[in-house]
């Protein structure tokens with residue numbers, strides 16, 4: 001006797017897409033097979049032929065920037081559950097040498113998160129870079145992000161740019177804190193961004209293309225090339241989040257052929273939107289503001305091709321919970337809330353447009369991030385022994401992106417747009433946490449995940 005059985009689904013497993021169902025017992029998947037091969041259970045759900053994917057493992061989330069963290073961890077994991085996200089990795093930052101914010105947030109997350117979670121850490125300065133081995137032992141975190149640029153001094157978010165010295169000191173240590181260790185870089189060169197921004201602001205332009213022109217493709221490429229060069233020099237694994245340009249794929253492929261370990265991530269907004277999208281016309285330009293910026297169709301096509309061919313390994317939301325008006329382009333904050341729309345964007349723009357298959361969606365949204373960061377086979381896959389983390393999607397369901405569909409009051413990049421293919425049921429470790437438009441999980445029912453071997 002199992003606890004829960006799901007039947008009559010189109011299951012996306014690492015071994016292909018199969019008709020049938022699964023049984024979950026004590027939080028784990030205990031059987032996969034044809035409907036009549038499954039054990040009995042007190043609750044049996046008929047999936048009516050809907051697509052069953054592994055619960056999304058979102059590798060890229062920022063919480064607590066504007067709203068208190070203890071509030072965000074509840075509201076945004078509620079939104080995540082509605083989007084079929086069952087695990088996520090969040091970036092922490094702490095300016096003080098005692099890392100007080102880190103302790104505080106891990107504590108809040110364990111008490112309040114609705115879904116399972118773990119952490120990356122953002123390095124603010126040389127002192128922290130030199131303390132990476134100590135920090136890694138203390139908090140069991142092996143992934144460290146550096147802002148190579150893009151956020152000038154005095155930025156309201158409080159991000160500290162890492163120069164080559166900081167990056168070098170960081171990589172020298174990150175290479176020793178494995179397994180599943182990565183240096184991560186926000187790749188946008190400060191000097192170039194500052195110069196172009198000054199020029200373009202002065203010209204009086206206020207359209208979204210003006211913002212993109214203030215941080216052009218080659219500004220990102222320059223830092224990616226510099227980060228790859230240093231990663232090869234020091235033998236440090238490198239994970240490049242939120243890649244927007246085709247040139248990143250070329251650079252990573254060439255380096256990996258030389259024996260480097262370079263992993264690329266992109267985000268749904270770069271896959272589903274371009275700078276010239278009509279949604280960002282006029283006084284709505286600031287809605288589309290994000291860093292790195294939205295690009296053109298040529299780059300977007302290369303990102304889809306990169307996903308299809310396996311050159312881009314993961315898709316992360318880069319979720320930033322902020323409310324945006326769209327006006328005052330240069331003052332508007334970059335970023336948007338994105339966890340709830342990862343799957344709808346991948347299904348609408350990827351699968352239903354024939355750009356990628358369901359297996360690729362399962363790989364880049366769940367299996368690959370879980371593997372890379374050390375949570376597979378517990379997470380990321382529909383297979384026997386894995387956690388019962390499941391999302392059921394209705395490929396016919398159309399919804400407008402907004403608070404009703406995303407269960408978040410924060411602005412989405414896709415605000416007001418209709419997407420097709422939405423989660424209708426989310427299961428986290430065998431517990432139904434989202435059903436019929438309602439989030440059912442309780443705050444604190446999510447867990448802090450331990451990396452394999454830690």
Ligand SMILES: [Zn+2]
Pocket residue numbers: 185186241242291292
């Ligand atoms: Zn970033």
